[in-house]
Amino acid sequence: MEEQQNPLTYEIIKAVVAGEKWATEKVIAHYDSYIEELATVKERQPDGSVRTYVDEDMKQEIASKLLEEIPNFPMEKAERITKGETEAEAD
Structure with a gap:
């Protein structure tokens, strides 16, 4: 599974929030693969069979929503966690 082989590190998250294209x-x-799974549609055909396919428009919409939310990622909280601080210490 790719997610386990290439985890999103703190440095990658920090760079993506900063707008780095890479x-x-x-x-x-x-x-x-998760987005593709979410965009997979099962459609019953007139003959009763089920056609399964990835709705590319839906896949693009989900990816766009992910990209729209990246700037809202709580970097300050992530930085505290990375440094080992607790919520109580931060206040």
Whole structure:
């Protein structure tokens, strides 16, 4: 499974939040199989069979939503966690 072989490191997350294109590509690649799974549609055919396919428009929409949310990632909280601080210490 690719997610386990190429984990999203703190450095990659930090770079993607900063807008680095290479990091954005890594995030999309990391989640590609999950996005594809979410965009998989089962459609019953007139003969009763079921056709399964990836809806490419839906896949693009999901990827776009992921990219839209990246700037909202709580980097300050992630930095505290990385440094080993607790919520109580930060306040």
